[in-house]
Amino acid sequence: MSPRSAFFRWGLIGVVVAGILVFTQFLEVGGLGELIQTGETSELRPLIEEQLGSIALAESWGHDGQIFYAIALDLGGGEVAPLLDHPSYRYRRIMYPAMASLGGLLQGQALVWGMIVTAVASGGGFCSRHRCQIRQIRLVRSRRRNPGMWLSVRLLTSDATALATMAVGVLAVVVGWRFAALAFAVSGLSKDAYLVTPAALMGNKIRRWPLLLVPSAVLAAWSVYLMLNVEAGFSESGNLTWPFLGIIQAASTWSSAHWGDLFYLGFALLSVTAGLGYGLFRRSWLRWPILCWSILGLASSSWVWDFGNNAARAFAPIVVLIAAEENAGVGPWRDSRYVTESVVTRDCLTGVGRQPESSNRLREDGGR
Numbered sequence: 568m569s570p571r572s573a574f575f576r577w578g579l580i581g582v583v584v585a586g587i588l589v590f591t592q593f594l595e596v597g598g599l600g601e602l603i604q605t606g607e608t609s610e611l612r613p614l615i616e617e618q619l620g621s622i623a624l625a626e627s628w629g630h631d632g633q634i635f636y637a638i639a640l641d642l643g644g645g646e647v648a649p650l651l652d653h654p655s656y657r658y659r660r661i662m663y664p665a666m667a668s669l670g671g672l673l674q675g676q677a678l679v680w681g682m683i684v685t686a687v688a689s690g691g692g693f694c695s696r697h698r699c700q701i702r703q704i705r706l707v708r709s710r711r712r713n714p715g716m717w718l719s720v721r722l723l724t725s726d727a728t729a730l731a732t733m734a735v736g737v738l739a740v741v742v743g744w745r746f747a748a749l750a751f752a753v754s755g756l757s758k759d760a761y762l763v764t765p766a767a768l769m770g771n772k773i774r775r776w777p778l779l780l781v782p783s784a785v786l787a788a789w790s791v792y793l794m795l796n797v798e799a800g801f802s803e804s805g806n807l808t809w810p811f812l813g814i815i816q817a818a819s820t821w822s823s824a825h826w827g828d829l830f831y832l833g834f835a836l837l838s839v840t841a842g843l844g845y846g847l848f849r850r851s852w853l854r855w856p857i858l859c860w861s862i863l864g865l866a867s868s869s870w871v872w873d874f875g876n877n878a879a880r881a882f883a884p885i886v887v888l889i890a891a892e893e894n895a896g897v898g899p900w901r902d903s904r905y906v907t908e909s910v911v912t913r914d915c916l917t918g919v920g921r922q923p924e925s926s927n928r929l930r931e932d933g934g935r
Contacts, residue, residue, distance in 0.1 A: 585690030585720045585727075589683055592721040597623050599679055602723055603632035610650040611637045618675050632682070632723040639664035639678055642671045648797045655793040659786070662756035663725035682723045689727035690720040714834050715883025718876050726880040729757035733764050734887055737853070740768065740778065748781035755782040762786065763863060764884065767856040808868040817872035824875065831875030835882050839864035842885040853892040860885045 589602070596602060600619035605612055606629025614637055616622065634657055641647040642665055648654035667673070667681040719726035736750035747765075754761040765779045814836075821832060839861050845851070846858025864882045871877050 585687040588721050603636045604630035605633045635664045639668035644797045655797045659759045660725045663728045686720045686723050686727050689731040713883050713886050715879045718880050725757045729754045729761045733761050744775040748777045752782035752785045755786045763859050764856045767859040810865040813868040813872045816869040828875035831879035835878035838882045838885040851892045853888050857888045
């Protein structure tokens, strides 16, 4: 089977797995409208019940799926924003609700289906227009096995879209900065923290500044709109603090956490620790993105670390980036074509090698 065929095969498998995850969540919560988990005390409850009718409610405030549903109903923020805590922080992640609602066209149960389709497509992995190679196959698998991705797909949040488009941007860097910049812009509008990846790539000898400038300009323009029409568009909503402080403060609540939450907290802590070790002691073209994401984990507040589902989704990119580099010509997947491409890719990214198109000729020669 050719690398291209294998890529699409694994992408399809990823979509099926993501669909199964949503279906199990559907069985757990008891209905389609319940997938967004509207809270009993949520300010959004009247709006959502107006759209979906009588639905079973989640305990207390509910979960983030209801926020993305409400934002998709009012992409401009005129009516929904006053109902949200930290409205500009919520509205900065506009891409997922915009895609799910087809630009604001869908409402009611059709909008829930739009959120499901977008999350499942993201969970399955986006396929770029460029050549599909072995590294891409492994990256699809790493996303499919990532607990942070599982949670985002099940909970219908923006993390899956951000993670998938970030991965596309990383893959597209070698082939063409324009497509990579577009992918990073979509990723940044899905979740603003994902600007860390293109910013950190500048730590290499990559002189493609549009990789950072384009997504930064797009997010800044949207933030200015929010600042003028909603509230302070650049607020970080208390997500950052002094290094280690957030983890220490949150650790006092972990003893009473459910075992499932402890699993996700363990995954997040392991991801951050592995990322620090990898970034500090390994020479890699993805070293700086991995290290910066790990430092971001250390500097995240207890608002992130209090709950495992928050932390696992927040730091899921570390695992994907490590997988993207670690599978580059090492381990059980090593073969001559792959090793050759890995060397050429790294040379191109560090400015040592010639143009990336040479990898095609080398692969045709079997790496000789």
